[in-house]
Amino acid sequence: MRIVATGLLVVMAVVYGVSRSQEAAYPWVGFVRAFAEAAMVGGLADWFAVTALFRHPLGLPIPHTAIIPRNKDRIATTLAQFLRDNFLIPRVVARRMGRIDVAGAAGRWLANPSGIGQGRLRRGASRLAVDMLESLDQERLGGMVRAGLSSQLRQLQVAPLIGKGLHAAIAENRHVPLIDAVVRWAGRTVEANEPILRDMISSKAGSVLRWTGLDENLGNAILDGIYKLMLEMANDPEHPLRAKAEEGLATLAIDLQHDTPVRAKLEAFKNDMLANPALGDWWQGVWENIRTSLLKAAQDPEKLMAGKLGEALRQLGTSLQDDPRLARTINRFVRRAAVGAASDYGDGIVRLVSDTIRGWDADTLTTRLENTVGRDLQYIRVNGTLVGGLVGVVIHTVGTVL
DSSP states (O other): OHHHHHHHHHHHHHHHHHHHHHTTTOTTHHHHHHHHHHHHHHHHHHHHHHHHHHSOGGGOOOTTOSHHHHTHHHHHHHHHHHHHHHTSSHHHHHHHHTTOOHHHHHHHHHHOTTSTTHHHHHHHHHHHHHHHHHHSOHHHHHHHHHHHHHHHHHHSOHHHHHHHHHHHHHHTTTTHHHHHHHHHHHHHHHHHTHHHHHHHHHHHSOHHHHHHTHHHHHHHHHHHHHHHHHHHHHHOTTOHHHHHHHHHHHHHHHHHHHOHHHHHHHHHHHHHHHHOHHHHHHHHHHHHHHHHHHHHHHHOHHHHHHSHHHHHHHHHHHHHHHOHHHHHHHHHHHHHHHHHHHHHHHHHHHHHHHHHHHHSOHHHHHHHHHHHHTHHHHHHHHHHHHHHHHHHHHHHHHHHHO
């Protein structure tokens, strides 16, 4: 557009020269000459005005030119204050956010993520997530997460939680499968280690029993008794040993909540586990698996949205659209968060804008503002050339008539 505007000015100069040389032979050419002459004046005047905003015309230090570079600091202050007064005041942010239905927009996107324009948005978000995950230091991030988790677990009193959970399980008979599993495990363990148990019984038996071969009968009797006991405990919910086990669990639930030595032992065991390097290595492997899964999910958003997570997100989107109370709650939370951010960080944002503009050199500021305004600056020159020409024709016509 700068070339077009300058080219139009050159064309007017050529037309002026030609028409002036032919005006004596052809009087009507006077109107063409008047148009071209006034167009040159208008084009040059607007070129001077546009150029004077950003720099000195022809490099000459003419007063009141290069207006923007000379007032760079004042522009920075004024622009920052404009942002502060019109955008970053909590009252203004609250009023603007009150007209935005964040929950509804999120609900529509979640319920129909494949709508027009949504695929590109999802792919862009996917690429952003992949870039972020790949750019983060695996060891450092894993260590940070591990340290944060360990710190939270050290502060957490696990004994009362386990005690309350065990008490609730006993009250609702949810401990019965646990006892059944223990009984079955004990039976399988005895069966798997039967040769060892027989050798133990034989070694503990007297030499007379071994000499007479009665040690084998003793081993059979003991093992048969154990098998019978396990079978009775498995089949009889009212078995006395099961009752003893339930009584022990109930006592443990109470002790975990109220017995200080028992709670201290469990906390010490927890801290020893957290301090064990093997647990750290295990967690590092878990974190790497999580990170790998996140990368795979982010790299294939279509597959992710087609799975269970996608179905859950679509249900959430439907709820956000159909549940007014939930939508109001989310919109209120977003509004308060935005207002809080404006209140806490508004002055910082203003200083950032002001200091950034002040830090630019004059050429950078001039170039960025000129490029931001863009083609319209050159349209001013084009319009000045054409309007000046029309005014010249009008003046020439009036002079000819009078």
